[in-house]
Structures are given as C-alpha cells and as structure tokens.
Amino acid sequence: MAGILGVEAHDGNPHVSPGKSKADSQEACVEPTDLMRKEHYMFLLHQRDETVIDGVRTKQHSLANCVDCHVSYDNQGKAIPINAEGQFCQECHVKTATNITCFSCHAAEPRYPKHKNITSSSVKEINELANNITYDK
Amino acid sequence: MINRRKFLVKSATALAITFVVPSIISNKAHAKKPLAEKVSDKQSWGIHIDTSKCIDGCTACVDACNEENGLTGFGRPETDSQWIRKVTVKSNTTDKITTMPLMCQHCENPPCCDVCPTGASFKRIDGIVMVNQHTCIGCRYCMMACPFKARSFVHETLTQQNTNAPRGKGCVESCNLCVNRIDHGSETTACEDACNNLGHSAITFGDLNDKNSKISLAMNSNNPRRLRNDLNLDQKVFYSNI
Numbered sequence A: 001m002a003g004i005l006g007v008e009a010h011d012g013n014p015h016v017s018p019g020k021s022k023a024d025s026q027e028a029c030v031e032p033t034d035l036m037r038k039e040h041y042m043f044l045l046h047q048r049d050e051t052v053i054d055g056v057r058t059k060q061h062s063l064a065n066c067v068d069c070h071v072s073y074d075n076q077g078k079a080i081p082i083n084a085e086g087q088f089c090q091e092c093h094v095k096t097a098t099n100i101t102c103f104s105c106h107a108a109e110p111r112y113p114k115h116k117n118i119t120s121s122s123v124k125e126i127n128e129l130a131n132n133i134t135y136d137k
Numbered sequence B: 001m002i003n004r005r006k007f008l009v010k011s012a013t014a015l016a017i018t019f020v021v022p023s024i025i026s027n028k029a030h031a032k033k034p035l036a037e038k039v040s041d042k043q044s045w046g047i048h049i050d051t052s053k054c055i056d057g058c059t060a061c062v063d064a065c066n067e068e069n070g071l072t073g074f075g076r077p078e079t080d081s082q083w084i085r086k087v088t089v090k091s092n093t094t095d096k097i098t099t100m101p102l103m104c105q106h107c108e109n110p111p112c113c114d115v116c117p118t119g120a121s122f123k124r125i126d127g128i129v130m131v132n133q134h135t136c137i138g139c140r141y142c143m144m145a146c147p148f149k150a151r152s153f154v155h156e157t158l159t160q161q162n163t164n165a166p167r168g169k170g171c172v173e174s175c176n177l178c179v180n181r182i183d184h185g186s187e188t189t190a191c192e193d194a195c196n197n198l199g200h201s202a203i204t205f206g207d208l209n210d211k212n213s214k215i216s217l218a219m220n221s222n223n224p225r226r227l228r229n230d231l232n233l234d235q236k237v238f239y240s241n242i
C-alpha cells in the first residue's frame, strides 16, 4: 500500500501502519523529516501561541493538520485515535517515555469523514477538506 | 432566584445611556482576514440580542453552541459546561418578564482577566475574551470574578473533542464568540445561525467598529443596553427590549 503512489514516504521510514494514513502517500512532511523528528514540539509550541493569542490559523504547523495527515484508518475505514497504542504519536512517545498531553484537550481524530483506503483520490479529498475549511454558507 | 433577577435587572431602571458604540474608524466592509495574518483592533466583535424576538422555551442557541463546541454533558447539570444559558428575568418596576440567552459578555474591562494569576484569561486584541487553556491552571478565580456566571470548569476527562474546539479536564472555558469560525472568515456564530434558522433572528453577531455591519444596523434600529451597566465593564454583548 505504501507504494500506491509510487512513493516511499518519510525517508524510507514508513508509518506504524503503512499505507493507512495520508502521510504515507506524501513525499515529505511540512519540514525536513529529521528536523520534524527532533523539533516538532517546538513548531507546535510556537504555533499554539500564535493561534490562540493572535488568531493565526495557518495550516503548516497546526496540530489539527498533523492529525489529519498522520492518522491511520482501520479496515472499516474508521480513523484510529492517533494517541492509541501503536499509533503514530503514541508509538514514539512510548519508546522515549514522554507523555503526550496534547490529546487531553485536542481531538485525536481527523476532521474529515472516513476513508477506507488511502488512494490518490482520497488524498485529494482530504486535502480539499483540510484546505477549504470555511463556515460561510 | 429573586436575587439573581434583581441583580440582572438592577440597572434596567437606570437604563440611561452610558453605553457608547466603539468609535467608528473603519472605512471598509469587513474583508476576510488571510489565515496567516494576526487579528487586529480594526475589528471589535460583539453580539446584539433583541430579547423581544427570543422565544420562551426555545433553546436552539444553546443546543447549537453545544454542538459547535462539542459540549457533551455527563448528566450533571450542576457542573456540566454551559457556554450559553437561557435566563428569564422580571423587572422590579414593571413586572415585565424577559427571556434571553446569557453568555460571556466579552467585557472591555474583564474582571476574569484581572484576577487570573497566569494570564491565561485574556482579551484578544479584537475584543474576544477567552481562556488560553495551554496556561490555565484551573484555579477558577475567573469563575468567581465573573458577574455573569459565564464560565464553566471541566471536571471530567474528555474524549472525542471537536477539532475546532479543544477543551479538557482541569481548565476553565466560556463562550469565545466562535473564534475558530470567525478567524476562518465566518460572518456568523453558531448560536446566531441556529436562531436565524428558526426564523427568530434574536441574535446578531458582528463588528462593532463597522458602522454598516449587521450588528451596527441592528443596534441602530433598537434600544441596546448592557446588563449591569453600573459595573462599568463595557461589555460587547448588548440587549434590547428587556
């Protein structure tokens, strides 16, 4: 599945459930992968203040976007909470013995509906949904 | 109950007229803010409520708020979060009964922020008063300080939060004027939409700095006043026809 778009995502280090998240079909994360591994929390920390205090709503370093992209789906196409055992956030944090407190308040599941398989059309749909969040009628 | 009513209508008799619509600077109709841009004081968000249009027994605004912000209860009305509640008040002088929604009044001089020990309770530059839940320590001073009982404390572990409304145990929360929607360019709040959808149209959200905004027009054609004007909090939520 990881090869569905002919791309090996994330420098050959696939997700814990390869082929089951949008991220698996992407060539790169929002910053270079090495940097993201080490510094993702710094991006989030910076973004959180800009968002809450100044109302900046860009997507690049937004936690909601991390979840949208990195969350995996089960065989019924239902999103698995990203902090569930073995899932993208949780897996590493368990290994490094670091609690994730993000998800005591933030949604651990994505904004868009279920996706059975990650295909190029579902990625397109996810992108459109994530990019066009608007409340105007 | 009597006390609360008295409290809310106390200044109804002193109706007059210290309220001032924030001065008009803005030249343009409200344009969508690019997502990367910081909010500014060009806008001053507020709500006008025409209580003559608010229907006794209707809870559409409350339900819509709960839905928008994922405020699921635990069947414990004493402690479950309420960002809006419906209240009924009776005038001491005329016995007139008014029913209306009451939410955070978005004070220009907010006592909740004065007492907060961490700065978590803050007023955004565009007038929205909210809790920065990243720095809230759950002391609940702000709940004690708020004259309108607008704030709630989350007592229980939450799951299944809405993406657009992060919230969790140990933090205080209150109406934030649908800040996520507004920052994404919405012209309406969830409560306003719900009220309009039922044809009541009692709630009007908008930019008080823009003299052509729908809230300014609603204010002009009514007799808006603030609750408890005597406290000099300069709220951004106005009520007409109480």
Ligand code: SF4
Pocket: B103, B104, B105, B106, B107, B110, B111, B112, B113, B129, B145, B146, B147, B148, B149, B150, B151, B174, B233
């Ligand atoms: S109504 Fe209460 S919570 Fe809202 S700004 Fe005023 S004091 Fe703070």
Ligand code: SF4
Pocket: B112, B115, B116, B117, B118, B119, B120, B121, B131, B132, B135, B136, B137, B138, B139, B140, B141, B142, B143, B171, B172
């Ligand atoms: S409960 Fe949170 S927001 Fe309220 S006063 Fe305490 S720290 Fe500030």
